[in-house]
Amino acid sequence: MWKIAVVDDEPQVLKGMRSIIPWRELNAELAGEAADGEAGLSLILKERPDIVITDIYMPVKNGLDMIEELRKHEYDGKIIIFSGYADFEYARKAMRLSVDDYLSKPVTVQTLKDVLGKAIGKLELERKKELQVDEHMRKLRLYEPIAMQETIKAIVTGATAFDAVTWPDVAAAIGSGQYRVAAVEIVRSERLNGLKSADWHLFRFAVANIAGELGTELRLGVHTVELYGGQTVMLLRFPGNTAKDDCRRLALQFARGLIRAAEQYLRIRIQIGLGDMKEDMKQICDSTEEAFQALHAKPCMPDQEVPVFMYKRKEDNEDRIMAELRLVRHYHEIAQALAGMQQELAAEAVERLAALLAAQPELTAAMLQRIASEVWTICKYTLYGTGHGLDEAFPADAVEQELAAIVLPLQFRDWALAKIAAVCTRFGRGDNLRHKQAVDYMVRFVHEHYAEDLRLADLAEKVFISRNYLSNIFRDATGETFNDYVTKVRMEKAKSLLAEGRLMVYEVSEKVGYKNVPYFTTLFKKHTGRSPSDFVKI
Incomplete structure (x- = not known):
């Protein structure tokens, strides 16, 4: 009025x-x-x-x-x-x-x-x-974390060359200082066999929440990014005036704390590789490569109760060349396309990688075979996450023989393209795959957009499946309804935000997608057994 x-x-x-x-x-x-x-x-x-x-x-x-x-x-x-x-x-x-x-x-x-x-x-x-401006700003605030997540993913993988104008904006977003990348991998154990894709996402989500809490305790900036095959990287930011020895100590303390917490609270084992410290933001992708090299090589640390694999620079030519190639970005592109059975995109990613390898005059046959082995391992983990196993269709002995025969970049290219074509031909048809991809897409979407107004009908339009049918598919695949899963993800994030102690309850409520604070409080208490205010006091 x-x-x-x-x-x-x-x-x-x-x-x-x-x-x-x-x-x-x-x-x-x-x-x-x-x-x-x-x-x-x-x-x-x-x-x-x-x-x-x-x-x-x-x-x-x-x-x-x-x-x-x-x-x-x-x-x-x-x-x-x-x-x-x-x-x-x-x-x-x-x-x-x-x-x-x-x-x-x-x-x-x-x-x-x-x-x-x-x-x-x-x-x-x-x-x-x-109202239009307010709505626009609200959407910008909602999408800002998602856009920033993609930016950080580009930084850690080296997928984007930021210009001089863009870098200050990126620096302001993640903060200035010194940086180190941690590569995190959930160890697949007997307990985790047969785990559904949604549960894998939830485990990674929980690990990321624990990492955020540890970072707050240690006064570290922690940005978590999910990569191919269930692997995760965490960008650690240390204040610029922190001594290098203190940075190393804090990184190890963070990694060991994360390993212990995962075992204690989630009953899962994780392995962590740490790359070298970088003072220039443009070198962060090098730390990512080093972190995965450490995770791959697993240098022995027998004097530590909770081992963390730290990158050790070697003088040999192979490590230097492998680091300079920055392979993580290419691996991520291949896996991302393969997860959606997008054969053409996966083939384009292989062509780009093969061209890069062909331009490296110091590349040896052993390096090519190692790269091919890593590509195949990533493909296996990626397909495992969509419900498919490659071991039965592609026996390990036969693959080992194929890898041993690769001595030229062109041979790597032909082998990788043939393997991708075979995988897509075998698993890329039928409604079952389509349904698994739809559920996997929904799960990822929930984890990335939990603060938004999530409606099953909107997702049904995105995956071209009727709402009711999609509801049944999701329930059959995950064992719970779509709305229950959204609530579970939101409550896990709310617990993490409340534990940080920096936001009021009503602010946490809004950040996880609830404008009605009493309703949020009721759901939180039902999910955790405690009210948000009681949870903060613990």
């Missing part, structure tokens, strides 16, 4: 306005009346009416002086002058003060109605634009 205030020193005018303004028709109400400019100023600043109807010549403070004071106080409502003075100077000053209309006494009911209707029309248009 629109609020209108009337300021005039004539009691008859005030009384007349109350009676002739079609309040109901305009969906308006009287915000108050005043008999002079000083009283009008106080009334308007207190009530903040949408529209002010005011005289000019009044005692104590005239109408134009009152309007000038209102503008100084940033009052942005509509102002209509209703005066018996049609002086040009008054009108000119009124225009300078952005008055919306100027009426001379007396005025007809229809004219007043038209003027007020015009003012309300402007208000409605402005409110609509404000």
